[in-house]
Amino acid sequence: MAFILGSGSPRRLDLLAQLGVRPDAICPPDIDETPLKGELPVPYCHRITRQKVQAVQADRDDVTLCADTTVALGRRILGKPEDAGQAAEFLHSLSGRRHRVITSVAVRRGDRVLQRDVVSQVKFKRLSDVEINAYLATGDWRGKAGAYAIQGPAGAFIPWISGSFTGIVGLPLSETAALLQGIGYPLYREAS
Numbered sequence: 001m002a003f004i005l006g007s008g009s010p011r012r013l014d015l016l017a018q019l020g021v022r023p024d025a026i027c028p029p030d031i032d033e034t035p036l037k038g039e040l041p042v043p044y045c046h047r048i049t050r051q052k053v054q055a056v057q058a059d060r061d062d063v064t065l066c067a068d069t070t071v072a073l074g075r076r077i078l079g080k081p082e083d084a085g086q087a088a089e090f091l092h093s094l095s096g097r098r099h100r101v102i103t104s105v106a107v108r109r110g111d112r113v114l115q116r117d118v119v120s121q122v123k124f125k126r127l128s129d130v131e132i133n134a135y136l137a138t139g140d141w142r143g144k145a146g147a148y149a150i151q152g153p154a155g156a157f158i159p160w161i162s163g164s165f166t167g168i169v170g171l172p173l174s175e176t177a178a179l180l181q182g183i184g185y186p187l188y189r190e191a192s
């Protein structure tokens with residue numbers, strides 16, 4: 001049995017290492033992540049994750065894991081910003097409000113797929129232009145859903161969360177451990 005991480009995210013690799021899991025292969029799938037017309041954030045995140053895990057080539061006995069993190073402001077999906085201008089727009093709209101961060105995780109072995117959608121809430125303090133510009137200058141927003149990362153300098157903007165910290169970063173570890181055990185991955189091997 002090989003363990004295949006279907007993700008190019010270095011954060012997910014680090015989070016898996018916290019569980020003591022080291023992938024035998026890293027194979028990020030290439031899928032179209034465009035939301036459907038009118039698609040809501042949780043169904044979107046679930047669908048994309050399912051597509052990711054189905055798109056990875058694996059042998060029947062291999063375990064494949066994929067995830068997707070989606071930032072949702074009400075019904076609006078905030079994806080990865082295309083440029084600093086869009087990142088600034090996202091940060092202005094998150095300022096002083098609560099939003100949701102959804103991370104869906106899927107594991108597959110043969111035809112069997114187990115999946116969980118983990119929804120957390122994140123509150124941003126009201127941001128000044130000076131704070132937004134200083135954060136944009138760090139470049140930390142690049143490649144991050146919603147244009148921020150709680151584990152980086154933007155952590156200073158977040159006085160409150162509810163839910164799963166590791167889920168907000170990109171891989172909810174408690175749920176991931178349960179999924180891996182459910183699919184038959186020997187996560188906690190008996191010491192011999």
Ligand SMILES: Cc1cn([C@H]2C[C@H](O)[C@@H](COP(=O)(O)OP(=O)(O)OP(=O)(O)O)O2)c(=O)[nH]c1=O
Pocket residue numbers: 006007008009011012028029067068069070071101143144145146148149150151168169170
């Ligand atoms: C909200 C938030 C997002 N993120 C990151 C997690 C994800 O890597 C990224 C969301 O993009 P994803 O599409 O979930 O993941 P990815 O493109 O990095 O990797 P892959 O599709 O190959 O698995 O945003 C943080 O690191 N911290 C945060 O606080």
